[in-house]
Amino acid sequence: MQTPLVSVIVPAYNQAEYLPDALASVLNQTYSNWECIIVNDGSSDHTSQVAEEWCRKDHRFRFISLQNGGVSNARNTAISIASGFYILPLDGDDKISDNYIDELVKIMNERPDVKVCYGQGEKFGIVSGVWNVAEYSLENLILSNMIHCSGLFRKTDFDAVGGYDIKMHDGLEDWEFWINLLKNGGKVVKSDAARFYYRVKDVSRMTKISRGQRYRLLAYIYYKHSELYESFINDESKRLSIDFPYSFWLSAKIYFKDDLQRKARLKKYYTFKLRKELSGYGFLQRKKMFFHWFRIGKLDFSLLDVIKK
Secondary structure (H helix, E strand, O other): OOOOOEEEEEEEOOOOOOHHHHHHHHHOOOOOOEEEEEEEEOOOOOHHHHHHHHHHHOOOEEEEEEOOOOHHHHHHHHHHHOOOOEEEEOOOOOEEOOOHHHHHHHHHHHOOOEEEEEEEEEEEEOOOEEOOOOOOOHHHHOOOOOOOOOEEEEHHHHHHHOOOOOOOOOOOHHHHHHHHHHOOOOEEEEEEEEEEEEEEOOOOOOOOOOHHHHHHHHHHHHHHOHHHHHOOOOOOOOOOOOHHHHHHHHHHHHHOOOOHHHHHHHHHHHHHHHHHHHHOOOOOOHHHHHHHHHHOOOOOHHHHHHOOO
């Protein structure tokens, strides 16, 4: 079997406590032709000391230190100096099974039509068990991410789409990257023989995202890929959660301020979808409808300006 170099990219922001587990899982790989670039993304803990210790253990570990710029910037910087034919991101608090790289490289080598290959997810930490996600299809991907961060891809494909978007500083950068990488074609394979271990913690970057931040991240994704997403508007067969139509409209309000036609069309679409969703609950009076959706966490009062008359 061909054994091209794989560059494992490990960004770490205040992950000194967990980083040894992540790096040990790389060192234990049955596939030996790898390099691992550890990025200290402006940590205030002893992440640098941990990284330097692992660089002394094995020459295949490399270490760079940056001012804090977010995970997209950290990954992009490391990948720009990576020598690998394949790229494998791995967050500093997660782990991979010993056969992870071996299994994924085997599939990618045999299947040039495959753009992304990833292993079965499993949670550990305060929650444990198999991480069940939807099967990949582009239609599923643009509605919800089912590819965790540790997917293997070719560096040439990464370069072709310009890497991770640094504007996704608050989160969802993996999802947007996969959309950007796959929206124009390419197969995706999940290997059940390989395992990605996702650490679940009480506090993480994702648990800190507010509802408003999440809506703005979604709005940016829809703006960046507006042609892809707006194809949904005329297809009533697609079942969208109310977050999607609202974020379509929010993206028009923020990014297409002068496109009055687009704003009117997306506001009308959101209003239609909201009424359709609410009608299923039998709430026909506006106050009752708003109270019900707000109470169960499906509606934020910031949305009220969308459907004001």
